Amino acid sequence: MTFAFDNTYAQLPERFFERLAPVPVAQPRLVKLNEALxxxxxxxxxxxxxxxxxxxxxxxxxxxxxxxxxxxxxxxxFGHFVPQLGDGRAILLGEILTPSGERFDIHLKGSGRTPFSRGGDGRAWLGPVLREYILSEAMYALGIPTTRSLAAVATGEQVVRETVLPGAVLTRVARSHVRVGTFEYFHARQDVDGLRRLADYVIARHYPEAKATEQPYRTFLSAVIGRQAELVARWLGVGFIHGVMNTDNTSIAGETIDYGPCAFMDAYHPNRVYSSIDHRGRYAYGNQPRVAQWNLARLAESLLPLLDPDPDQALAAAQDLIEGYTARFEQAYLAGFRAKLGLFEARDEDPELIDGLLLAMSETAADFTNTFRSLCDAAAGTAGPDAAPLADAAPLSPWLGFWHARLASEAGDPQARAAAMRRANPAVIPRNHRVEAALNAAVSGDLDPLDSLLRVLSRPWDEGPETRAYSLPPEPHEVVQKTFCGT
Known part of the structure; x- marks a missing residue:
């Protein structure tokens, strides 16, 4: 049992972390191993x-x-600063190098109390562990940057939340676990040396191209802004709602991290919220682009001492970069939705066309995934406006006319267009009711629904007899209104 460890974060000063081993568990049992990973x-x-x-x-x-x-x-x-959080129930075992030379963190989540636990038990329970396994692997299959899950292990111990639950540990794999909140930690302590060491470390590990520029810290900030803009745009393209976009859940590497009360939408609405702890809708689907910019502004604030020795010049540089986020996000967002709508050409009217569809969908609570997937057949001419689910949304009819006219004005074979659209519009997502059913069965000892769901989610673009049932929206009695983080 060998790991090709090459640990670099552990070489940083001791104030960056607390050294300790995971807390042993009573009777470990392997529930799921990601063999491909x-x-x-x-x-x-x-x-x-x-x-x-x-x-x-x-x-x-x-x-x-x-x-x-x-x-x-x-x-x-949720907008309130906490000067010390830290890994309260997780341990970074170290970093490994893959056969291709890539570097990844190996991280145990639910591994016991640490000095950052703040009174918590440091443990996780099986439901949220498997939920993160499902959602992160689904995100990976969709081609969206994400942490991944290597293994889920039952501990043979119980944890207490609202009730007594079976304990578990998740082995998470990430490009790194440095967050916006890591920079905030040193900024809050006015530890400029710590900020510089952290920034130099992250640049060397994730943004080496920045090191050779005249302003490496500005280049670094710009690169992080770009990755976050693209990431959130891609979330919106698949109807994903993170649910808890705190700065400590914002990865500097540009990956989706910390799958807690996240969810994929069924019925579309820009104000859709599932997270049980997001009482005011701060992290609703449509708010995510603005929240990402707000989080990045907190990163920029933390980096001010490094951006320029003149405070005014540093602030001006940070503001310029943060204001540039909007254009970068819009570019990524429009590119993603053009692909979803089969638009091969970029035109000035594209935002109006995209917004018109989303407005009609919100008025009828149209299913996000299935509506876009149905447009693939409509673009190919194999399904007309009367095809489900398009037939269930009367306000879509005028929009469909504008869309078909737009497609007709572009060059391109309809079948090729439809094929391209199918690569941008998944047939299957991890629908909340399917996830909950698989988790309930797994906690009771039946892993078959979990295995079937994971198998289908690994091929999100495919359609066939096995996938058909997983593409169906929930029946009224199956609708999941709230999702939970498990802490």
Whole structure:
């Protein structure tokens, strides 16, 4: 059981983290192993399934070469600053290098109390662990930057939330776990040396092209802004709602991280909220672009001492970069929705065409995924405006006329256009009711629904007999109104 550890974060000053090992568990049992991910990481899947591998995945054994630690960070949670958060129930075992030379964190979530636990038990329970496994692997299959799940292990112990629940540990894989909140941690302490060390570390690891520029910290900030703009635009393209877009949940590497009360929409509405803790809709579907910009502004504030020795010049540079987020997001957003609508040419009227469709969908609570998927057949001429679900949304009829006229004005074969649209519009997403059904069964010991769901979600663009049932919207009694983070 070997990991190709090459730990760099652990070489930073001690104030960046607390060194400690995971807290052992009573009776670990492997629930799910991501064999394809293990292979890509250069890990032996049979060894991971062995007693020695299970001991590592549960936190009962620290593998050779690991440098376990709990990372320190701060964060704005629902707009309120908390100067010290940190890994309260997680341990970074270390970083490994894949056979292709890529670097990834190996991270145990639910691995026991740390100095950052703030009175919590440091544990996770099986439902949210498997939920993150499902959602992160679905996101990966959709081609959207994300952390991934290597394994889910039941601990044989119980955790107490609103009730007594089975404990579990998730092994998470990420490009890194540095967050906007990590920079805020040092900024709040006026630790400019810590800020510089952290920025230099992140530049070397994630943005090496910035190092050779005249203003490396400005280039770095600009690059992070670009990645976040593209990430959130891609979330909107698949109807994803993160649910808790705090700055401590905003990855500097540009990945989707911390799948708590997140969800994919069924019926479309820009104000859609599922998160049980988002009482005022701060992180609603349509608010996510603005929230991302707000979070990035907090990063820019933290970096001010590095942007320029003159405070006024530093502030001007930060404001310019943050204001530039809007254009970068809109460019990514329009490109994504043009692809979804089969528009090969960029025209000035595109925002109006996109907004017109979304408005009609919101007025009829049209299913987000199925409406866009139905447009693929409509573009090919194999389904008319009377095809479901288009027939269920009368306000769509005028819009369909404008859209067909637009397609007719562009060159291109209808079948080729439809094929391109099918690569931009998934047939299957992790619908909330399907996820909940799989989780309830898994917690009761039946993994078949989980395995079937994961198999279908790994091929989100495909249609066939196996996928058809997973593409259906929930029946009224199946609708999930609230999703939960599990802490």
């Amino acid at each position: 293990a292979e890509s990481l250069g890990l032996d899947r049979d060894a991971l399934r062995s007693p020695e591998g299970l001991a590592v995945l549960s936190g009962n054994r620290v593998p050779e070469g690991a440098a376990p630690l709990a990372m320190a960070y701060a964060g704005h949670q």
